[in-house]
Amino acid sequence: MKLFIGNKNYSSWSLRAWLVLEHLNIDAQIIPLKLFTENFYSELSGISATKKVPALKDGDFNLCESLAIAEYINETYCNGRGWPKENKKRAHARALSAEMISSFHALRNAMPMNIRAKRWVNIDTAVQKDIQRIDAIFNLASQQKGGYLFGDWSIVDAMYAPVVLRFVTYGVFLSPNAQHYCEHVMQCPILQKWITEALKETDIVPEDEAGIERN
Numbered sequence: 635m636k637l638f639i640g641n642k643n644y645s646s647w648s649l650r651a652w653l654v655l656e657h658l659n660i661d662a663q664i665i666p667l668k669l670f671t672e673n674f675y676s677e678l679s680g681i682s683a684t685k686k687v688p689a690l691k692d693g694d695f696n697l698c699e700s701l702a703i704a705e706y707i708n709e710t711y712c713n714g715r716g717w718p719k720e721n722k723k724r725a726h727a728r729a730l731s732a733e734m735i736s737s738f739h740a741l742r743n744a745m746p747m748n749i750r751a752k753r754w755v756n757i758d759t760a761v762q763k764d765i766q767r768i769d770a771i772f773n774l775a776s777q778q779k780g781g782y783l784f785g786d787w788s789i790v791d792a793m794y795a796p797v798v799l800r801f802v803t804y805g806v807f808l809s810p811n812a813q814h815y816c817e818h819v820m821q822c823p824i825l826q827k828w829i830t831e832a833l834k835e836t837d838i839v840p841e842d843e844a845g846i847e848r849n
């Protein structure tokens with residue numbers, strides 16, 4: 635199996651799919667591609683219908699879209715252990731994952747994932763609204779044992795991990811419980827492995843460079 639990903643510093647959707655494979659212990663060859671280059675689009679031709687990453691190749695089966703990749707891995711190789719066991723928690727985790735895909739455009743536009751940067755950006759009303767909603771979601775972890783949104787790690791935590799990284803990059807202030815969730819996510823050795831590799835990258839994607847430097 636092969637997973638095509640973008641630059642680790644910038645590619646939030648790639649990170650989500652990669653985290654799912656790593657947390658669920660699924661072996662795959664990782665193919666790194668440099669975002670927006672000619673080679674990126676030619677490598678993805680015939681593999682990713684959207685010409686975007688992440689893209690999965692499993693034998694002759696090709697799949698794009700991070701959440702679909704997570705579901706495919708979960709069903710095909712993990713016997714469902716990627717989601718919470720309890721059906722209402724599982725439904726809630728799926729709803730929050732769908733919300734991640736469909737929402738938070740203001741936050742995502744204002745604060746692109748940029749792991750190696752430390753910046754300030756203008757937080758307007760729309761971005762503040764997104765932060766407040768995500769803060770409420772992150773508070774869910776405080777009602778569970780295990781540190782993740784539904785206790786043990788599940789796919790929904792992969793969906794929100796890039797947001798945690800954005801909050802670190804842009805120094806966003808959160809409620810104590812939401813901050814505690816972020817710290818728990820940041821301590822995960824799997825995420826730290828991605829961060830370490832992201833910090834070694836030197837390519838710059840100008841459209842994902844936002845804000846002014848902070849200490």
Ligand SMILES: N[C@@H](CCC(=O)N[C@@H](CS)C(=O)NCC(=O)O)C(=O)O
Nearest residue numbers: 640645646647686687688699700701
């Ligand atoms: N909804 C898609 C989004 C994928 C996406 O936007 N990927 C970006 C990189 S993070 C990409 O490949 N961009 C290349 C392009 O837009 O040409 C998913 O969940 O996988």
